[in-house]
Amino acid sequence: MSFAVKMLKMLTSAYNRSDVDNLEAGEKPVTNVGKLFFLAGWGFDILRDHTERVRLWDDLDAMRGATLNRYGADFGVARGESSDEIYRIMIKVKIIAMLAAGNLDTVIVSAASLFNVDPADVKAEEIYPSKIYLYIDEDKLDEERKRVAPVIVGLMSRIKSAGIGLRIFYQTYSGGSANLYVATPTFQHVRIHVKPEISNEIN
Numbered sequence: 001m002s003f004a005v006k007m008l009k010m011l012t013s014a015y016n017r018s019d020v021d022n023l024e025a026g027e028k029p030v031t032n033v034g035k036l037f038f039l040a041g042w043g044f045d046i047l048r049d050h051t052e053r054v055r056l057w058d059d060l061d062a063m064r065g066a067t068l069n070r071y072g073a074d075f076g077v078a079r080g081e082s083s084d085e086i087y088r089i090m091i092k093v094k095i096i097a098m099l100a101a102g103n104l105d106t107v108i109v110s111a112a113s114l115f116n117v118d119p120a121d122v123k124a125e126e127i128y129p130s131k132i133y134l135y136i137d138e139d140k141l142d143e144e145r146k147r148v149a150p151v152i153v154g155l156m157s158r159i160k161s162a163g164i165g166l167r168i169f170y171q172t173y174s175g176g177s178a179n180l181y182v183a184t185p186t187f188q189h190v191r192i193h194v195k196p197e198i199s200n201e202i203n
Contacts, residue, residue: 003048004041008034060088085144086151089114093155107132110159111168114152115145123171131165138170 008020011033019034029038056062063071064084072079072091075098079087096110104124111134112119123135138146145152153168 002041003044004029004034004038007037007041060091063088085148089148089152089155093158097158104132107134107156107159107166110156111136114156115141115149117141131167134166134168135171136168138172 002023005020005023008015008017008023015033016031019029019031019037022029022034023038029035057064057067060068060071068084068087068091069079072087075091075094077087077091077094079090082090092114093110096106096113104126108122108124109119112122115122115136117136117140121137121140125133125135127133141149156166156168
């Protein structure tokens, strides 16, 4: 709702209400009060839109173009030929690497942040002597993360401790159904085993 409509609706019933209907229908106001409020509201609408854009672009996941370049330069990350989505991940990795302790919890939280899932959705398994397996449900990933998953996996080598191998698996669930006949001499039973395939590996 525009500011002009809001202001006109606050007027008492002594004023003509036709301008409210006109503005909501996308038409211009006809009364002097409506025209005055329309001009004032137009300026307020511009201020609101720009303020909202500044608020949104303060979020790394929403930044684009030159704004994203300036943010990355603050952390010493060069864009090169990277697209916005890859550059965002590079910046996140740099920030996480600056704060990372290299332990298992940090790896889990980092993977969750980069793949845009909750840390509870990342399952970890420590493999003797020095490997970590991470399992992420493929259904939880959006199309953007699936597209850049190999890049994310490669960049995570900066987060893990030296000498630790890291593998990331997609988990995919499959199901099936069969009829079960009760009180009959025979019945059918179906069991399906599905093993996750390796999505990528960091050595």
